[in-house]
Amino acid sequence: MCLELFYAWEIALFLKKGKKIQLSKLSTFIKLHSLSQRELKTRELKMSTVGNSTNIFWQESPIGKLERQKLLNQKGCVVWITGLSGSGKSTLACSLSRELFTRGKLSYVLDGDNLRHGLNKDLGFKAEDRTENIRRVGEVAKLFADAGLISIASLISPYRKDRDACRAMLPDSNFIEARFS
């Protein structure tokens, strides 16, 4: 078994048994698995600039969306619930999550207020902060859908352009909007 797999195996064992692992021989591992000069050159050619991030490289995962969907026996998507404060967004989000759970489907609620306790706690309520708040929730919802989950976003997003920007991140059939207007 190659060392790379050995470490993956050790971590996997840890996760199974709850044991403490020692990743002490990583130096040998690094020597074996560091990218060669040629690989680094190829990588450099594939590097791109996105927004303020320069020289970044898209890493493909060997386990893709389809494999995860097969494992979960469901299709990942985003259900985007929007409306004003107190309109019933969270109630619907929670009911849907419960309903899906009883059918053995895995969902996760991304509640706008809850996310402002963590990921978005640096944002206030100015127009640009609201837009950024929605953008980030959209990006996270997309990651969850990619992971194979039914991600239920529940937040105030009054502007069509912000919602459309989130919708544009996913194929149409994977984005369902429910708006309390």
Add this chain to the structure above:
Amino acid sequence: MCLELFYAWEIALFLKKGKKIQLSKLSTFIKLHSLSQRELKTRELKMSTVGNSTNIFWQESPIGKLERQKLLNQKGCVVWITGLSGSGKSTLACSLSRELFTRGKLSYVLDGDNLRHGLNKDLGFKAEDRTENIRRVGEVAKLFADAGLISIASLISPYRKDRDACRAMLPDSNFIEARFS
């Protein structure tokens, strides 16, 4: 069946059958499920301020981490792989994900560079941007762990204080650090 459940049901059906849904009678639903003045008052009392977000309310979900873990038959956690560029972080992350998949475990790789294509594309490589980048990856990894997944974060995070801040978001046993140093 109450209307709230009806809509949840409709969305669940849509997700199952891929049909288009009509959420046309939402006004009745809103009337029935809008929060009463008393509920709104109670909610106001529970509102808090976190960072730049004022008057936010933590929404508890009826389906919690334990239920999701039971559904997935695994424990959600964060595996934090760090090291310099080209050190083998992504290789290990991908191997681990593949290894877990063969055992029927659901994981998701949060690759630093990949996230800079989306969620973190507004960030550059200044010190404060790097810190913010790590903070956001930590917050997202925490969400994935809460959703029941084994979230594998793979990114350059040279400063102990940044990693410790991420570790502090989760109980110790749910945060495993593998560092290529």
